[in-house]
Amino acid sequence: MTTALAPALTPTHLRFLEQLFPGEGLVTKPEEMAVFGADSSRRSALPWAVVRPRTEDQIVELLKWAEAERMPLVPRLRGTGMSGGAVPAFGGVVVSTLWLNRVLDINAGDFCAEVEPGVVTAEFQALTQKQKLFYPPDPASLKISTLGGNVSTCAGGMRAVKYGVTRDYVLGVRAVLPGGKICDAGGRTHKNVVGLDLTRLFVGSCGTLGIFTKLTLKLLPLPESSATVLAAFPSLVAALEGAKGVFRAGILPTAMEFMDATACRGIAQIKDVPWPDNTQAVLLLKVDGSASALAEDIIRLEQALSRANPSCLLKGLGPKEEEPLWEIRRLVSPAAFQLGPDKLGEDVAVPRGKTVEAVEGFQAIGAENNTHVACYGHLGDGNIHVNIIYDAADEGQRTRAKACKEAVFRLTLSLGGTISGEHGTGITKAPYVSWQLSETERELMAGIKQVFDPSGILNPGKGWV
Amino acid sequence: MPNVKHDDTHDAKTNDTFDAQNNEDVNGVPGAKAAPAAASGEKPDAASNGNSNVASNDNSNANHNAKTNAKPERDCVLCGCCLELCPLFAATNREELSPRAKALLSGPSKFTAATLDDDAVAELASLCLACGKCEKLCPQGVSVPRLVARLRAEHPDFRQWLWKQWVTKLQPCWSLAAKGAGLIPEALTPANLGLALKGLRGLRPDNGLRPWLTVTRFPVEEFRQQYGERPVVLFDGCVGSGPRKAWGQAARFLLRGLGANLAEAGFSCCGSTLGVAGLPEDQLTARRANVEAWRKADRPLLVTYCATCRKGLADYAAPGAGAGIFANSDEEALWAASVTPLSGLLSGAAGKVGRGVPTVVGWHRPCHAVLPGDPGDADCKLMSSLLGARLRTPAKANCCGFGGIMQLSAPELSTQVGQACWNGLDGALGFTAAPEVVSAYVLTGCSGCVMQLTATAPAGHGQHAQVGHWLEIVKTD
Numbered sequence: 036m037t038t039a040l041a042p043a044l045t046p047t048h049l050r051f052l053e054q055l056f057p058g059e060g061l062v063t064k065p066e067e068m069a070v071f072g073a074d075s076s077r078r079s080a081l082p083w084a085v086v087r088p089r090t091e092d093q094i095v096e097l098l099k100w101a102e103a104e105r106m107p108l109v110p111r112l113r114g115t116g117m118s119g120g121a122v123p124a125f126g127g128v129v130v131s132t133l134w135l136n137r138v139l140d141i142n143a144g145d146f147c148a149e150v151e152p153g154v155v156t157a158e159f160q161a162l163t164q165k166q167k168l169f170y171p172p173d174p175a176s177l178k179i180s181t182l183g184g185n186v187s188t189c190a191g192g193m194r195a196v197k198y199g200v201t202r203d204y205v206l207g208v209r210a211v212l213p214g215g216k217i218c219d220a221g222g223r224t225h226k227n228v229v230g231l232d233l234t235r236l237f238v239g240s241c242g243t244l245g246i247f248t249k250l251t252l253k254l255l256p257l258p259e260s261s262a263t264v265l266a267a268f269p270s271l272v273a274a275l276e277g278a279k280g281v282f283r284a285g286i287l288p289t290a291m292e293f294m295d296a297t298a299c300r301g302i303a304q305i306k307d308v309p310w311p312d313n314t315q316a317v318l319l320l321k322v323d324g325s326a327s328a329l330a331e332d333i334i335r336l337e338q339a340l341s342r343a344n345p346s347c348l349l350k351g352l353g354p355k356e357e358e359p360l361w362e363i364r365r366l367v368s369p370a371a372f373q374l375g376p377d378k379l380g381e382d383v384a385v386p387r388g389k390t391v392e393a394v395e396g397f398q399a400i401g402a403e404n405n406t407h408v409a410c411y412g413h414l415g416d417g418n419i420h421v422n423i424i425y426d427a428a429d430e431g432q433r434t435r436a437k438a439c440k441e442a443v444f445r446l447t448l449s450l451g452g453t454i455s456g457e458h459g460t461g462i463t464k465a466p467y468v469s470w471q472l473s474e475t476e477r478e479l480m481a482g483i484k485q486v487f488d489p490s491g492i493l494n495p496g497k498g499w500v
Numbered sequence: 501m502p503n504v505k506h507d508d509t510h511d512a513k514t515n516d517t518f519d520a521q522n523n524e525d526v527n528g529v530p531g532a533k534a535a536p537a538a539a540s541g542e543k544p545d546a547a548s549n550g551n552s553n554v555a556s557n558d559n560s561n562a563n564h565n566a567k568t569n570a571k572p573e574r575d576c577v578l579c580g581c582c583l584e585l586c587p588l589f590a591a592t593n594r595e596e597l598s599p600r601a602k603a604l605l606s607g608p609s610k611f612t613a614a615t616l617d618d619d620a621v622a623e624l625a626s627l628c629l630a631c632g633k634c635e636k637l638c639p640q641g642v643s644v645p646r647l648v649a650r651l652r653a654e655h656p657d658f659r660q661w662l663w664k665q666w667v668t669k670l671q672p673c674w675s676l677a678a679k680g681a682g683l684i685p686e687a688l689t690p691a692n693l694g695l696a697l698k699g700l701r702g703l704r705p706d707n708g709l710r711p712w713l714t715v716t717r718f719p720v721e722e723f724r725q726q727y728g729e730r731p732v733v734l735f736d737g738c739v740g741s742g743p744r745k746a747w748g749q750a751a752r753f754l755l756r757g758l759g760a761n762l763a764e765a766g767f768s769c770c771g772s773t774l775g776v777a778g779l780p781e782d783q784l785t786a787r788r789a790n791v792e793a794w795r796k797a798d799r800p801l802l803v804t805y806c807a808t809c810r811k812g813l814a815d816y817a818a819p820g821a822g823a824g825i826f827a828n829s830d831e832e833a834l835w836a837a838s839v840t841p842l843s844g845l846l847s848g849a850a851g852k853v854g855r856g857v858p859t860v861v862g863w864h865r866p867c868h869a870v871l872p873g874d875p876g877d878a879d880c881k882l883m884s885s886l887l888g889a890r891l892r893t894p895a896k897a898n899c900c901g902f903g904g905i906m907q908l909s910a911p912e913l914s915t916q917v918g919q920a921c922w923n924g925l926d927g928a929l930g931f932t933a934a935p936e937v938v939s940a941y942v943l944t945g946c947s948g949c950v951m952q953l954t955a956t957a958p959a960g961h962g963q964h965a966q967v968g969h970w971l972e973i974v975k976t977d
């Protein structure tokens with residue numbers, strides 16, 4: 036498919052782009068383009084050109100032209116993706132859609148909002164909160180990434196255990212397809228079963244099916260307040276037993292995060308920690324709801340956790356008291372560098388009941404390979420961040436780290452899990468997709484891609500194809 | 501055909517063919533050696549904590565990195581954490597102007613030199629307001645303003661020269677110049693100087709705000725307990741010793757009210773604008789001269805009323821400040837402990853508003869208002885304790901876009917950021933929505949901000965915006 040694509044930008048191509056994107060709408064100086072070729076995966080490739088549409092009409096014209104010219108296009112927003120989704124690894128014109136950044140509508144009656152893709156997630160959430168509405172998806176990057184990027188990668192977050200991920204809040208997607216047709220998938224209704232669910236296909240498609248110009252998002256009423264409990268345990272099993280106890284007690288936390296012994300050790304090196312030395316795992320839970328109900332919920336939460344004999348238990352009611360507890364959680368990632376200068380960050384997910392087995396297995400893999408492996412993350416939904424810490428300057432360590440990573444993937448898959456719960460496969464995990472998806476599934480996906488994008492001009496080489 | 505460049509130029513496996521299998525994270529990954537990934541889906545910052553109920557769009561949490569990341573500067577890992585608050589990026593949505601672009605271009609992980617032109621890189625990276633917001637957010641300790649200053653120093657051109665004239669040569673005639681713009685040597689002023697000139701004209705002494713706040717109680721006892729008879733000097737800075745002498749007068753009035761043992765010292769420019777403009781030698785000269793003046797005055801308490809001057813002075817004791825500024829580490833520590841904002845000394849003061857007080861007053865928080873270790877913006881705290889609900893602060897502390905040399909090199913960008921800042925102030929004050937009731941009246945605590953906000957103030961609605969330092973509202977009679 037890719038062989039038929041245009042191999043470079045000709046002067047004629049450039050003239051076309053100059054006309055369609057006047058002024059700062061077209062970027063061609065390599066110095067200015069450099070950043071558009073990289074993202075948070077730390078991969079990079081110089082774009083052939085960068086264009087910045089201000090209107091949907093420009094995108095329609097662009098896609099008509101690109102289809103005719105077999106011109107590869109790489110849609111881009113803020114480039115915070117972790118798997119190289121926005122990197123023009125196989126060449127092409129980068130389409131920065133950051134200038135499409137209006138919030139078109141926030142409607143408390145319909146519980147829905149219409150936005151352009153370039154709106155920053157946290158800024159949108161702040162706007163909804165003013166109307167006592169709630170858009171739950173909360174990737175850790177919510178202040179630096181966009182709704183369009185979140186939809187395109189189906190971003191997850193800490194609240195997923197209770198509220199689900201981005202996918203669960205996308206009611207409609209308007210996208211321009213190669214050739215310039217506009218597809219209006221879904222709409223403002225919260226239910227809709229007419230035809231196949233094209234909206235879902237767009238969510239998580241990593242810019243391979245169409246270029247979004249508008250998203251319709253579902254909103255909830257804003258919970259009044261929240262509360263947090265931190266509990267430390269002398270063994271991983273006890274911690275996970277505590278977590279189970281919470282669900283058994285009928286409590287559905289907003290967030291349920293955990294950190295294993297290695298992660299805790301890292302934090303203890305940069306901060307005074309409240310837990311005892313022999314701590315093997317720490318749980319952090321958040322509940323939300325009305326202020327009166329929360330006072331009771333937190334007592335129930337404490338009781339449920341107490342059955343697993345935590346060695347320390349702290350709680351906070353309301354954002355002010357909760358903040359210091361979550362500060363600890365946010366230190367995990369930087370703290371990992373206390374154990375070594377480099378790390379591989381994987382984001383595997385396993386069926387929720389398999390979390391103990393998975394974490395114990397990952398720790399064993401670390402021990403076998405004589406490598407620090409820190410596990411932490413979204414215990415509530417089985418999405419585990421596995422940080423493999425090493426020193427890249429040392430060839431032996433590099434090899435061992437890679438061995439660890441592959442062993443982690445194998446174990447994950449053997450437990451019925453997935454090699455990526457949040458970040459997507461992009462270019463960094465593309466080589467491993469075939470470990471998880473069979474020929475049949477991959478063929479089906481390729482067929483779907485073919486229908487949307489027969490010439491393969493949209494974000495070539497990404498994801499599963 | 502494929503054109504993947506690894507961003508780690510030391511990587512032996514770098515080649516021009518993209519091969520996903522070979523390009524495995526461990527073996528050939530760009531940056532695998534250069535630096536650790538800051539985040540694997542974990543933003544080590546901010547209120548991304550699963551908290552459903554707080555609109556957390558102020559940047560008061562930005563400082564935590566300063567505390568938690570007491571670590572040396574590492575290479576940029578492209579995590580993008582710095583994108584959150586960059587005013588230039590926010591006002592333009594042009595990624596090439598973002599701090600990440602600057603870090604990518606000037607850091608060791610840049611694209612191979614063959615593809616990028618050094619001068620063009622320096623020029624692009626130079627488009628920075630030096631507000632420092634990115635630096636506070638960076639988990640790797642990357643300081644973009646420092647990278648930019650370094651690049652500017654390596655690629656001096658006419659703008660540096662111009663700025664140097666501006667700061668060092670023109671400074672004595674600022675008050676003159678501000679009185680009548682005709683006195684500014686036009687020969688020195690290419691078209692780009694327009695914005696800076698506008699700001700300067702706004703500083704005309706007769707353009708100041710009319711005072712309406714009487715201080716009725718000074719925290720004399722608190723001051724005496726903490727500082728006793730220790731001598732106190734005031735650092736006036738370029739504007740306070742030039743076109744707006746009234747600031748210095750009000751500040752001295754307040755210090756006398758506190759019962760301070762006032763002394764004087766002959767200070768020059770704090771040097772921060774010089775450093776940012778890429779003139780490290782001139783900066784060092786200014787620093788040494790100021791420390792010498794302080795020494796001569798018997799190392800007194802050093803009181804400031806401009807946020808940027810204060811940061812400029814505090815930076816003398818920062819790592820990499822330059823050799824030979826201080827006699828020894830004790831002196832350096834004493835300096836660091838002596839630089840104090842005036843507003844902090846006045847905490848606990850009471851006041852009374854008089855005739856001429858506007859219905860609402862906007863507060864513009866200067867980017868440099870909160871330094872690492874500060875509990876908050878002392879100026880804003882003082883003003884809100886004195887003015888109560890009358891004082892309105894935009895939810896997001898936007899940068900005014902002053903940016904020193906950027907006023908000369910890219911006035912249109914500087915203006916764009918200024919306009920975004922005014923939009924934020926309008927949101928908090930509502931002068932566009934209800935011009936009959938509310939005026940665009942804004943106080944701040946930094947001379948650069950006063951200049952820039954004056955230069956970019958919205959005209960129209962039959963009224964002119966009024967901008968000033970908070971010292972201007974204090975009655976001194």
Ligand SMILES: Cc1cc2nc3c(=O)[nH]c(=O)nc-3n(C[C@H](O)[C@H](O)[C@H](O)COP(=O)(O)OP(=O)(O)OC[C@H]3O[C@@H](n4cnc5c(N)ncnc54)[C@H](O)[C@@H]3O)c2cc1C
Nearest residue numbers: 112113114115116120175176181184185187190191242247
């Ligand atoms: C510190 C940090 C923390 C993170 N935490 C999380 C986390 O908790 N959970 C999580 O899931 N992810 C996380 N991420 C990953 C990242 O933030 C998300 O993938 C985010 O959704 C990307 O948004 P973006 O605006 O940066 O989009 P980009 O990275 O620019 O693009 C993402 C994808 O969308 C495509 N795209 C861009 N524009 C369009 C368009 N107009 N139409 C169609 N497709 C388009 C691109 O081609 C690309 O494939 C984190 C990243 C960082 C750096």
Ligand code: SF4
Nearest residue numbers: 576577579580582638
């Ligand atoms: S400068 Fe710092 S915050 Fe910005 S992308 Fe680089 S490492 Fe991240």
Ligand code: SF4
Nearest residue numbers: 586628629631632634
């Ligand atoms: S110093 Fe300010 S303007 Fe410059 S890159 Fe950083 S945040 Fe942007």
